[in-house]
Amino acid sequence: MSIITAAGKFRWSIDARAEAAFHPHLDGASKGATWSPPRTVLGSAVAAAVLLAGQGAFAAESAQIQTRAAETSQEEVALPAITVMGRMEPATTEGTGSYTTGQTAAATHLPLSLRETPQSVTVITHQRMDDQQLNFVQGVLENTTGVSSYQSDSDRTSFYSRGFLINNVQYDGIPTEVGNIINGSGIGSIDTAFYDRVEVVRGGSGLLTGTGNPSAAINLVRKRPTREFSAAVSLGEGSWDTYRGMGDISTPLSEDGSIRARMVGTYQDGHSYIDGYKPKRKAFYGIVEGDLTPDTTVSLGYDYQDITPKGSTWGGMPLWFSDGTQAQYARSANYAQDWSHWDNTLKTAFAGIEHRFDNGWNLRGIANQYRTQYGAELLGLIGRPDRTTGLGTFPNGAYPVALAFDGRSRQNSVDVMASGPIELLGRRHDLVVGATSSRRTASQDAAPFSLGFTPVNVYDLSPAYPRPDFDAMAWVPTRTRIKQSGVYSAARFSLAAPLKLIVGGRFSNVEIDDAAGGTSLHYKKNGKFTPYAGLVYDIDKTSSAYASYTGIFNPQTDYRDSKGNVLTPSNGKTGEIGVKGAYLDGRLNASVAWFRTQLDNAAQMVAGTFTPAGAQAYQGADGTKSRGIELDLQGELARDWNIYAGIAHFTAQDGAGVRLNSQLPRTTAQLFTTWRLLGGWSKLSLGGGVKWQSRFYQAPNTGTSSLGGEQNSYALGSLMAQYAFTQKTSLAVNLNNLFDKKYALQKGDFDTVTYGAPRNVMVTLNYRY
Structure with missing residues (x-):
């Protein structure tokens, strides 16, 4: 039996013969169990180690200390050898069985518990991703408090928080530019098999990311190699002939485990509820880690994701008939042809070094190179068909429109940080100082829109539309180069026993060169200061109150005005107050937060206006405001009973008082819980959940909508069951959209509609060694 301590400092390895004496109700199938010492005399050395250890989660590392109980009596327990293994990693969630974490550095780079962090933070743990089969980042974010997705079509999803687009993505704390305005946020299809957890910090994150919107920052934390051999394999089969395989091997490369490696591979193929759409993904992750000394660790890794769907949609089906009534379609309706596709390849190489000093200070350096390559040939339908015939006579009717583009990008990033x-x-206080630098180059070539003049019958989706000769068209090039650098620092001062003050800031330098459609832009900003301040007061041993202020600015290189010029940067600031609680020795975390955000020069669509290259035109608007409340609950209610629950509500409007981003629901709520049964049913775990969101709409004659569209509020239910045949082998069943609710993912964008998936099931066989 292994017992993981809450402070994350030590691991206790206890012989099975003594297990009952320590915690008689524990058994081999327990998840995330914690330990309290028995009321016996343990011996001075053991007692001292217990006092130092605390309780929580970590990854075992270098030092080993052995001690043995020497005395026994009627009130004493004779103990076998106990091994205490050090170097704490209390943030790690893999293997804990928990829905929460011991600490996170996602907000400030200071390792703090959730209760000590003066911002709203949600951590989606490894266990929760497994339980809900959240195999891709899109599923993770759609099940996170305060995050809304906007899915325009089969392969383009953007994510929002507090009314603003999320464009801050980090890998192991290193900011990375992922995607652009054409392919959404670009992160939805990333496989989660590589990651120990996903951390979401809501509000401004300029201290660490430098630039972005005051929405949220997403931090993808990679799995690390283990000193002991471990392996996991899963095979899944689901609705629409979906197949998925995953293999995960971690192994020592030296006898003492000082050099170790890990490899993870996934493959998924099959069909979809959308006619003709065949998503296909394969991915690989490898990392080698070594201890140069007991206090110095180096790592080198690479990950690769290849996303090659066929029959990709572009937009949805025409929403309005020519007589002004709304059309209804089967959820599977799709006019995309066999030649339609949207391919993405993502590659990341990274290297890191970390040194731990005897005085508690850590020095860390990380270098990343992130590359993307994508290409698409897409087909959609626009217009207003005749209600009776499904066709129409120009200008009415539904007409095909095609588009092609290719692009690539490369970003080199370096981050050096010291903390202690x-x-x-x-x-005693805590300090972190760091410097970061990145250079991103991106190029894209797009063919002009190709419009067909033969109307399509929306009832039988005929006639087919042949592939246009994209190669013969005059492609429009776009070239962008972004250089960023910055220095940052944050200090956590202990003003009094219950009162902590976190202050910090970042000085950023940004330089942008952009050329598109015959226009060019050079923008440079040096010494842009981004402040951070937070105050945390411990009400008692379990609860705290906090207030924080964060700032951020965003170079808006993805948005252009009607002349083709890139918009100048936006500036945002967020004030937040809240109350947090940590219960059951930190195994359950709860929070409630109130926030107010203001964003100036925010990009807003100009209805019916386009750039010289044919893209949607935008303009900057001042006085954009968002305010709201968020409640979050994550962790363990009782032994083997995990829960995640959240409610978020916001209101947002632009400087003219018009509702901002009305295509997003203003209120979202979700609940998911699992429970491992007791006694003779202990091999069976059951779970279920529900997601609810309020209505959303596209207002007529705004943005990309002429007639608008509205989706009423709806709820989606889910169930899961898992049976452990042995301690190594289990079978899981996940059922989604339990009541087969028909709902729209978007309604009114370019006067089209896109539907969500009907009821579906996934069966997964898992083996862990």
């Missing part, structure tokens, strides 16, 4: 304790005025 300092002594001042008789108190």
Whole structure:
């Protein structure tokens, strides 16, 4: 039996013969169990180690200490050898069985518990991703409090928080530019098999990311190699002939485990509820980690994701008939042809070094190279068909429109950071200082729209539309180069025993060169200061109150005005107050937060206006405001009973008082829970959940909509069951959209409609060694 401590400092390995003496109700199938010492005399050495250990989660590392109980009596327990293994990793969630984490550094780079962090933070753990089969980042974000998705078509999804687009993505804390305005946020299709957890910090994140919107920052934290051999394999089969395989092997490369490696591979293929759409994904992740000394660790890794769907949709089906009534379609309706596709390849190479000093300070350096390559040939339908015939006579009717584009990007990033304790005025404080630099180059070539003049019958989706001769068209090039650098620092001062102050800031330099459609832009900003401040007061041993202020700015290179010029940067600031609680020795975290955000020079669509290259035109608007409340609950209610629940509500409007991003629901709520049964049914775990969101709409004659569209509020239910045949083998069944609710993912964008998936099931066989 292994017991993981809450402070994340030590691991206790205890012989099975003594297990009952320590915790008689534990068994081999327990998840995330914690341990309290028995009321016996353990011996001074063991007792001292217990006091130092605390409780929580970590990854075992270097030092080993062995001690043995020497005395026994009627009130004593004779103990076997106990091994205490050090180097704490209390943030790690893999293997804990938990729906929460011991700490996170996602907000400030200071390792803090959720209760000590003065911002709204949600951590989607490894266990929760497994339980809900959240195999891709899109599923993770759609099940996160305060995050809304906007799915325009089969392969383009953007994510929003607090009314603003999320464009801050980090890998192991390193900011990375992922995607652009054409392919949404670009992260929805990323496979989660590579990651220990996904951390979402809502609000401004300019301290660490430098640029972005005051929405949220997503941090994808990679799995690390383990000192002992472990392996996991899963095979899944689901609705629409969906097949998925995953293999995960971690192994020591040296006898003492000082050099170790891990490899993860996934493959998914099959069909979809959308006619003719065949998503296909394969991915690989490899990392080698070594200890140069007991206090110095280096790592080198690479990940690769290849996403090659066929029959990709572009937009949805025409929403309005020519007589002004709304059309209804089967959820499977799709006019995309066999030649339609939207391919994406993502590659990341990274290297890191970390040194741990005896005085508690850590020095870390990470270098990343992130490459993307994508190409698409897409086909959609626009117009207003005749209600009776499904066709129409020009200008009415539904007409095909095609588009092709190719692009690639490369981003090199370096981050160096030092953190540790300092002594001042008789108190211990914490400090982090760092510097970061990145250079991104991106190029894209797009063919002009190809419009067909033969109307399509929306009832039988005929006639077919042959592939246009894209190669013979005059492609429009876009070239972008972005250089960013910055220095940042944050300090956590202990003003009094219950009162902590976090202050910090970042000085950023940004330089942008952009050329598209015959226009060019050079933008440079040096010494842009981004502030951060947070105050945390411990009400008692379990609860705290906090207030924070964060700032951020965003170079808006994806948005152009009617002349083709890139918009100048936006500036955002967020004030937040809240109350947090950590219960059951930190195994359950709860929070409630109130926030207010203002964003100036925010990009807004100009209805019916386009750039010289034919893209949607935008303009900057001041006075955009968002305010709301968020409640979050994550962790364990009781032994083997995990829960995640959240409610978020916001209101947002532009400077003229018009509702901002009305295509997003203003209120979302979700609940998911699992429970491992007791006694003779202990091999069976059951779970279920529900997601609800309020209505959303596209207002007529705004943005990309002329007649608008509205989706009423709806709820989606889910169920899961898992049976453990042995400690190594289990079978899981996940059922989604339990009541087969028909709902729209978007309604009114370019006067089209796109539907969500009907009821579906996935069966997964898991083996872990």
